[in-house]
Every structure is written in C-alpha cells, then in structure tokens.
Amino acid sequence: MTDSRNLFNKVWDLHACQTLPSGQDQLFIGLHLIHEVTSPQAFAILRERNLKVAYPERTVATVDHIVPTQSTARPFVDLLAEEMMSAIEKNCRDFGIRLFDLVDNRQGVVHIVGPEQGLTLPGMTIACGDSHTSTHGAFGSIAFGIGTSQVADVLATQTLALARPKVRKVEVTGQLKPGVYAKDVILHIIRKLGVQGGVGYAYEYAGDVFDRMSMEERMTVCNMSIEGGARCGYINPDQTTVDYIQGRPFAPQGEEFERAAKWWLSLASGKDAQFDDVVVFKAEEIEPTVTWGITPAQSVGVKETLPTISSFPADDQKVISEAFQYMDLKEGQPIQGLKINVAFIGSCTNGRISDLREAARIVKGRHVAAGVKALVVPGSQLVRKQAMEEGLDKIFEEAGFEWRGAGCSMCLAMNPDKLQGNEVCASSSNRNFKGRQGSPTGRTLLMSPAMVAAAAVTGAVTDVRELE
Ligand SMILES: CC(C)[C@H](C(=O)O)[C@@H](O)C(=O)O
Numbered sequence: 001m002t003d004s005r006n007l008f009n010k011v012w013d014l015h016a017c018q019t020l021p022s023g024q025d026q027l028f029i030g031l032h033l034i035h036e037v038t039s040p041q042a043f044a045i046l047r048e049r050n051l052k053v054a055y056p057e058r059t060v061a062t063v064d065h066i067v068p069t070q071s072t073a074r075p076f077v078d079l080l081a082e083e084m085m086s087a088i089e090k091n092c093r094d095f096g097i098r099l100f101d102l103v104d105n106r107q108g109v110v111h112i113v114g115p116e117q118g119l120t121l122p123g124m125t126i127a128c129g130d131s132h133t134s135t136h137g138a139f140g141s142i143a144f145g146i147g148t149s150q151v152a153d154v155l156a157t158q159t160l161a162l163a164r165p166k167v168r169k170v171e172v173t174g175q176l177k178p179g180v181y182a183k184d185v186i187l188h189i190i191r192k193l194g195v196q197g198g199v200g201y202a203y204e205y206a207g208d209v210f211d212r213m214s215m216e217e218r219m220t221v222c223n224m225s226i227e228g229g230a231r232c233g234y235i236n237p238d239q240t241t242v243d244y245i246q247g248r249p250f251a252p253q254g255e256e257f258e259r260a261a262k263w264w265l266s267l268a269s270g271k272d273a274q275f276d277d278v279v280v281f282k283a284e285e286i287e288p289t290v291t292w293g294i295t296p297a298q299s300v301g302v303k304e305t306l307p308t309i310s311s312f313p314a315d316d317q318k319v320i321s322e323a324f325q326y327m328d329l330k331e332g333q334p335i336q337g338l339k340i341n342v343a344f345i346g347s348c349t350n351g352r353i354s355d356l357r358e359a360a361r362i363v364k365g366r367h368v369a370a371g372v373k374a375l376v377v378p379g380s381q382l383v384r385k386q387a388m389e390e391g392l393d394k395i396f397e398e399a400g401f402e403w404r405g406a407g408c409s410m411c412l413a414m415n416p417d418k419l420q421g422n423e424v425c426a427s428s429s430n431r432n433f434k435g436r437q438g439s440p441t442g443r444t445l446l447m448s449p450a451m452v453a454a455a456a457v458t459g460a461v462t463d464v465r466e467l468e
C-alpha cells in the first residue's frame, strides 16, 4: 500500500499523543534544545510551580547568543550576559540537563551544534526557544521555534499543544549556475513568496537542486524558512542525510544505525504524496542575491538595480519607502558597487565549515579593502578547530580578517560584536531588520559567505563570479 502522506504528516502523526478539545494536537517532542536567552524564564516557571523536567535526557543546552567572541574570561564584562550564563549553568545543574558550556569543545550556536553532534535526526520532532530551529528540518525532522512559555511546557511535559500547519512543496528544478549558493536559493524563494508567504505552512523543499545539496547547504536553506513566514522547513532524508549522520557522537551506532537509516529513508514523501500547495522555481533563474532593504524579501540579483516604489502593489509601498529611507538608498540604483564598512562571516545560516572554505577560497591571496572591518566567526568550536586544521584561519588573518571564537556574534549583537552608527555590513546571517546588528541605524546586506568575502576584499557589493 502506498502512503500518500508527505513526510511532515507522517512524522506529525507519529508524535501526536491526542487531539485536545481546542482542536490542537498534543505533540511529543523528541529533542529539546535550549540556550541562555530564552530558557531562564522557563526554568523560573518550573521552580515557581515546583515542577521537574520530565525527560532531562531529551534536553540539551548550549550557550551562543551572549558569548563574547574575543575573550571568554569570566565574569563577562557585560553583567547581563554574565547573569544569563550563570543562570543556564545553575539551571542545567539543578535539573540534570547536559550543557555544552564554554570549556566544552562541543559548544557553539545551537543550530550548528545539534546536527554536528548527531542529536538532530530524521523523523524527530525538535523544538527550541529560537526561531531558526527550522534549520534542523534539513534532516527530515519537524523542527520549529517556540516561545519561552512553551519552553516551560516542553521542560515540564515533553509535549506541546499545536495546530497542524498545512504543507507547501517548494520545488526548485534544474541546475544552479556557478557562483550561486544555497543562500541565494533561499533568498530567491523568500523574495518571490514574501516574508508572510509561508504563514500557516510547513515548507517541503524538493527537486533536483536540494537533492544535490550537501547537508550543510540544506541547513542554510531550512534555516531561513522562518524568514519566509513558514513555521518550519524540511528536506526529505536520503543517502546524503544518512552519510552525514553516520559516526556522529549522539547518533545510533552499528546495527541500530542500519535499522534507523532504513526507517529514516522510509519517511520521505513518496511520488504520490499530497500537498496543500505546490510552487515551482527554476534553478537557472537564481542569481547571486543581495538584500537591499529591511526584510529578507527585499533583495535583488547582484546585477540588478533596486526596484522603484511604484512597481510594488499599493499596500506594500509604505514599507518599501521606509526601507529606502532607512537604508539611505535610491530607487533604481545598482546594488553592485554599494560601499560597505563591515563584513561578517558567521551565524547559524552560514557559519559552518563549507561556508568558511568557500569564503577562504575567494579571500586567498587578496586583502580586505582599506577601511573595512572584516570578521569570521565560526558557528561552533568544532567548526573553528576544523578550519584551523585546514589553515583557513591563516588565510583569513593574512587577508586582514579577524578570526574569532564561536558564537552568534554580529548576527544579532547580544554581545560585544556590534555595528557602529550607520555602518553598512555585508553579512552572511539571516536577518536585516532595523538595528539588527547592534546599532539602531546600522544597515545589513544579506548575502552568501562567498559574496561577503568578495565585498570584504573589494570594499563594495561585488559579483563573486568576477573574482573567480
Ligand atoms: C534570541 C532568540 C530568541 C532569537 C530567535 O528566536 O531567533 C535569535 O536567535 C534571533 O536570531 O533573532
């Protein structure tokens, strides 16, 4: 008998304990990841109500947002950061939760660490008090961000009350052009479907382009699902998924692994799988993409000029002109050649080893442009170690980049790494909201790490293909 359910619905059905009177399902959560920003209040709720953590072995903690990337000496200079750090240390101790702290080389950005350690597996439900939890969907899991009170729910019950979203298949067919990366694919999808386009949906990314991608590229795509409004995004598990997981510390081993792998592959949406909606894009139409505005949908191909306000529907014109004003850019101007002040390579979107390799390849033998501050922040301590074994740190440093410790860094600037004044930052991260990078007037241009590298060495937005 063929199963016409897509992966999402198969995995959901397996984890739904019961339907609640509200119409929501009570969903069992296989893996709960926590970090220092959204967990303190949740533990406070537990303490207030005298509750225990139901399955402490199903929660894993790391620290990332507030971690300084230059010196991790304690106590941190920032007292609020020190308070959050001490809180997660105490909470994990008191409630028996595994914590990857700063002296543990498994520490890093939560969405880099889960997959790296083999905690993230296909067919799982994964929750974390962090919107970019969608990253873990790259493995064919249902993975989504939750709010602080839901973090408390998961800690206390290992379940959540949730309404089942619809599922949209987002297909990208054909072959990407050289110089076009996973980041460009997701920026293109968000540009076309909008930041609200995915509201009420889970996205299944399917088609040749995703089939050919490495796990790291798939994570880049799924990471930004939330920026397109989708609750989560996923890619069906295949041999690439299985190969990535094999041998990772928390993954099943030996015969158990073989059994698990068979099951993982069986979860993939079949040919007859049903979807609530299907959209199709052509890979050949995707260009190296750069955001120019204050939402991840406000982007253009590097060879394009910025849009005119009047080309948008009346309803959108206000926010578009607000974007032009904030970014201090003009309608119709080319994006290529726009001067930058800062280049940031890192984050849970693009802070993995393959991202650093690509950026280093562009940087090698070149130098950061005069007046540009450039930093590379590996997503985890293990990514950092791997990069150093490959000599990437030397390539970056010789080119004038700062080589930092692992953390969220300038993606969100809840730590000393911040933009100043109205600096323009070429950034490999995922959000370009007003003030996102730590200065209320700072300006962010999202792009692939290779494009950030190209901008760093030329001092302006540059088509990376011209540096090849
Ligand atoms: C701090 C955290 C709650 C936040 C998120 O939910 O995504 C952060 O990681 C971000 O990227 O904005």
Ligand code: SF4
Pocket: 064, 065, 109, 110, 111, 130, 132, 347, 348, 349, 407, 408, 411, 412, 429, 430
């Ligand atoms: S790297 Fe950025 S997007 Fe990712 S968890 Fe940290 S702050 Fe959020």
